Amino acid sequence: MSNVTVCVRFRPLSSKEKRDLGDNICIQSMDSETFIIKDEKEEGFTFSFDKVFYEESKQADVYEFLVLPIVRDTVNSINGTIITYGQTGAGKTYSMEGSNILESDEKKKGILPRVVDGLFACIKTSADSTKYTVKLSMVEIYMEKVRDLFDLSKDNIQIKESKTQGIVLSGATEISLSDTAEALQSLSSGIANRAIGETQMNMASSRSHCVYMFTLNQESISEKRVKSGKLILVDLAGSEKVEKTGAEGRVLEEAKTINKSLSALGNVINALTCGSPSKANHIPYRDSKLTRMLQDALGGNSRTALLCCCSPSPSNASESLSTLRFGARAKHIKTSPLVKVSEEKCSKKNGDASGTRDESFEKIL
């Protein structure tokens, strides 16, 4: 069993925050794991996480601490999930994509381009007798519907559970990637499609959850074994309370639906962390598309990391506190990462060789 890794990242003050309140911030750093945050009544709350990235932290720092160990695990066929959480404008997409997915400035590159570099770098250094395939699917969850970002006509992708592959996006486009450049182009086209969909639906990107799913298969030619690892990255919708007052029609429906999937996420985390050890606890994964998709990441077969993104401004203290409380609860979740191996078995029947594939799991300690 391993705990979910939870880190916090405070972005620099925005120019609006500086205009409104000068250089005031509501956090006081104690060390690289602990800080105090003051609410609007000046009451202080102390939080500790696996690591706190303050405003001067670099994109590379976040990648190396939070993401690289999970990329290495994926190459060793252990599933991984990386989630960014926080209110709109807190730095989720900046952390995930960078200011631009095709960013050429090394320092500004976000998690995704670094993951792509990391995956292909690990592949390059491994044995010649192994054949690798890397595939990418990209979907968006909006109003409890899953849309394929590589094919906008597929606007109702079903999430299914397969005995051998775990949670799968049934029928979603999978693009085979042969190198970093191809991967970045595919990511860029998915992100562009997301913007097209938003305009069509008159929706802000902060209203939907964006899910990037990499699958890495390794076929050992000599041992006739196929190993596979899945790496899921999720840029969540803004966690702020959506104002329902005055909202009507689609805007009100949207507000309720966004709350539904994020509150379902909160409920799953509560059920996972507050359950009585003596009683089998029902985990309501099926209450939303998001929790269904993250079933493996939350309490299942995955190594999971959560990046809680926050503004350091006193004007956002109450949203930051709610993000930090969410992260503090998530810290108690335990998952059971497994290596999945499928072995080709050859059996001879009436002189014909017929191959069967036998899947097995090896528990990781």
Ligand code: ADP
């Ligand atoms: P979110 O995706 O959470 O809504 P964004 O990632 O779009 O928020 O960030 C909001 C703004 O803040 C963007 O202009 C982004 O470039 C900037 N920003 C966020 N985090 C950082 C950071 N760590 N360093 C510099 N700028 C940042």
Ligand code: MG
């Ligand atoms: Mg965003």
